[in-house]
Amino acid sequence: MVVVLLLAPVASQPKSSLLAVIVHPERTATTSIDELAQIYLRRKRFWSDGNPIVPLNLPAGTPLREEFSRSVLRQSEARLAEYWNRQYFYGILPPATLASTDAVLRYVASERNAIGYVPVSEADDSVRVVLRLD
């Protein structure tokens, strides 16, 4: 029974959460998982037009955030914490968070420099989807 429970996490995940990476509709560039990782690690900080990229996260511990981290950043929480400690030593902080996917959607729709992620089903015409993750 314990083995089953240990193996269960994949089966007991919430219903399929295909992610859409979204930007403001005026942004025309596409992106890749590699580039998205660079953005969310604050290594890539500027759009091609010289404006600052504003990456948005959901709160730590939320299933969608964990799925995004697993798919894009591919590092454990301990490794990421260590990475951000090092960045803090230079005065660089992790991406800011918004409390819900609705808040992410509304912020990205209004802020030209923002980039975020929401379930595909929630992405509407107010934003532009630049990448889909599953």
Place this chain on the structure above:
Amino acid sequence: MSTAKPQERPTGKRCFSTWAGVALALLLMARPAAGDEEAAPSQPRPEGEALIDADTPIGRVEYVAGRGLRLGKTRFTLGGFSTVGAEYLEGGERNVALEGVNFFVFFDPTSWLHVFSEIEVEHLATLENGEHGIRSDPEVEVDRLYADLGRSDALNLRFGKFLTPFGRWNVAPAEPLVWTTSEPLIVEETFDETATGAMLWGAAFPPGSTLSYSFYGTFLDPIAPDPDAQPAGHSAGAHLEWARSNWALGASYFASEGPGNGWNNLGGLDVLWRPHERVELSAEALVGKGPRSDRSMWGLYLQSVVEVVPTLYAIARYERFDPPARGSTIDLVDLGLTWVPVSYLRFKIDYRIADQSGERAAPGLRSSFSILF
């Protein structure tokens, strides 16, 4: 915790000066998005649980452990770290010390300007065997003070006093960031810890990689130099790094005015490899002449870090150093354990084994507790 309430429309006839004061107070307290709350998107919050979160006249003031105190609309953030250490060395030295408190002050008024300072208050309290009572001789030092300007990932300018980008260890040597209580000899003794001048730096991102570079030169009088290790009057150098998801390879060069009329040259290689999520291997090697020597030297270290159980790490480091001054080659081994219960706390204990005694080798037991705040 408080949140700004929607503004109320003024009603009735009031004295103009009274309403001007009320309007000014409301403006100072108001969120950027006023008016209809539903139409205004929420504002992003800092990552992490805020231990302090208050609306103030300067905006939202938030403190997250290990990520500093954000001072609202001022664009300032305050933070830092502190360390308490203890030594029990084979040579007879015994001491416990609050080694210092290092304060970070960073200011980001725009997206293209980042101002950073690290100010250390050191020698706060030391208790040594053979001495009566606690000795306190606090000194304030400016460890770093620089401005970064740039609107591109590929090219930025840093101006001021910054850590010399030679190798991997020296660019992030703070106690809460490293795995042992002591730093390798090749980091401690061979090149200037800081440079006061200017640096061009940036990165490119080919698929799956990061290529980063820095080119720097010192041409200003040093800011708050270490009296025990005066930096070279002039120096220049470069560091290049190629990194992928689980490894990074770097090359460094440092040229400095030597004791005579010539220039000394120092070259190095560094590598970081994570073959497994719970294993980290790193190494650095260098050869050449440093800023205060007229003889060549070489040295290296190899370090492994293994997460034996979650939050507990075993560390082993081997060093070999052939110093420029008269003296024999030194071989050192450091074995230690580091416990990281949460990301901003670090407890370390390590034992150094050396093939010789003396101040440079200093074999014995060391421990420390450090906190990022």
